[in-house]
Amino acid sequence: MDDAQQTTSVDAALTHAMRLLAQDPGLAAEQARQILLAVPGDPGGRLVLGMAQGAQGAHTEALSTLEPLAAEQPAAARVHLELGIVLAALHRHDDAIASIEHAVRLRPDLPGAWLGLASLLDAAGQRKRAAAAYLMHARNGKHDPDLMAAALALNSGDLPAAEQRLRDRLRARPDDVAAMRMLAELGARIGRNEQALGLLEHCLQLAPGFAMARHNYALVLDRCNRHEDALVEVESLLALDEENPNLQNLKAVVLGKLGNYGSAIRLYESILDKRPKEPRVWMSLGHALKTEGRTDRAVIAYRRAIELNPAFGGAWWSLANLKTVRFDAGDIAAMQQQLQHGDLDDDQRLHFEFALGKALEDTGEYAASFAHYASGNALRRKQLPYDAGQNTQRKCRAQATYTREFFAERAGVGHDDPAPVFIVGMPRAGSTLIEQILSSHPQVEATMELPDIIAITRDLRAKVENPETTSYHDIVAGMDPAEFKELGERYIERTRVQRKQGRPFFIDKMPNNFAHVGLIQLILPNARIIDARRHPLACGFSNFKQHFARGQNFSYDLTDMGRYYADYVALMAHFDAVLPGRVHRVIYEDMVTDTETQVRALLDYCGLEFDERCLRFFENDRAVRTASSEQVRRPIYRDGVDQWRHFEPWLDPLKQALGPVLEHYPAVPDAGQLPA
16 A cells, blocks of 8 residues: 555544544544554544543543643644643643643634633633633634534524534533524524523623624513613623614614604614615614604605615515505505515515505405415414414413402402503404503503513413423412512513603503403402403404514414404403403494493593593504504594405305304303303
8 A cells, every 4th residue: 555545544544533433432442543553653543542532531541642642743723622621521620721722822713622711711710711712612603513503404494403403512511602592592583582581691691792692682682571671781782883783773673662762763864874775774764653653754764665675575564554555556566576586585475465465455356455365374374383272271271270269269469559451352453442542541651562461471381390381370379479469569660661651550452461361360450451352353354464573373364363262252251250340341343333432431440530532542642553553543433343344255264263252242152152
């Protein structure tokens, strides 16, 4: 065998030995010895032998192999890294740190080196140096093949594969800040926000300067509606990178959610002064202007986003979602043309489908309109799987828990603050109208769809081992009386940031809180609870043609919609039976036909004197954040009451799922006819 052939043979054997290290270090060691028999003193063979000895726990032997090799090879970064790992295993931490520091000086992108160094420095109590090393590991993650494989899976949307790789990595290296950040990003994508927060908090404890992780942390805090905390994180990032447009945009988003729309608008405008060709920022500006009631300017902003990127389906839907805009033939043709593009991703496509559904509904082309609504819903349904049976189980668990006897045994528990006014029910059932009427009273302040009750339910579930499969109602049943008061106080304290006007009462208009009436009664027994109810076909179809920014997963299939509505009616009927008179119901059609009578009854239930301004609610210039923002800025009109009838030929799945609930509306079927 000539020298070239021998070199090739040795290289192949070394490659094979390196592959064996992870699965069978004993076999790798044997392979290395065979190489050294063939080529005595070969540096590669000695390195593999030392690594294999270390992997087998023979650290003294590994040291005998690697220490002289390192002395002979002062420029071999991998040798010094492996020597450092063995020295650490032998508890020679200072020598280990020195060896790995030498390795990263030689090769800063050496996979695993910075992480190993960070762990050693952390264990030695050198937090500042450890934090810097963790940060260097994060910055060099692109050179780590395991992390890169996880990142590729994450970026391609293969979330199960990405999660498996990241969890395997963290089992092996629990302090890997880069893997933590990626797993947190994955968790946030699929709604595991609390898990994401925990990962990011630990990540930032180890690497406070990890800007990407802090940005993720701010995003998840914002999604968890901890907007003040999110703003603190964004401000800290901007202090180091004040011209970063992504951070400026996030700050504007958070300011809007804190109710500081003027500041948010000014910040969006300042971003666009410097970067006028950013369609997403133009859309965000449009959202803020819409909320403030500056509709004409919102339309201009949305149109500018479309002009910059005609394929931006989100901007087209934002324009449609104003409800008051009518698309012309040119707009319709432009959207139809975009749908012909084969490279249009599903997210943009579904926005176009919903927008075209609205455009064609306005022109009276109801069959074509419904077809587009159905296509948009089908795409969204694929993204957000929903289990109607699971929802029914939750409803049944609540009915079984919250009996008359249950409440009687817990009489007097909770926090006695009477300030909250909860408006619950189905989305698109008139809750924003009720909110607008009540907030026109000088004693009542509107806030937003507050997430705090739902956050409490998540925290309760988090106390158990299997939160995904445990009903929080079971946890409530075992709580001490003092805990109910603590939760009520927590709710009042956390919602304080949304109360800007100092009025004695404030509105929490989160429709889905109907599922938590039992909890509300226990923690805030003096709060008002108003149930906004609308004809099930009108309400159901209104949900079906609405693309929600997030949540409302039941709304993208007519059968799911009907089952959800029927479960809602059954649960509210249960609370009517076990807490008679506790909930005040407003039937939307009655509010439209006899507004003053309904407004007087509503105010009377809330303990408020009648005020004429509540009848002129459309003059109220408050910010409105929901899809009905433009509709509640004009007097009550009948147009929306029967709009669903144009689409009745296609609503059979909804009718069948509603069953007796549809036949009896606005009354409620007997208990035996309601879904079990």
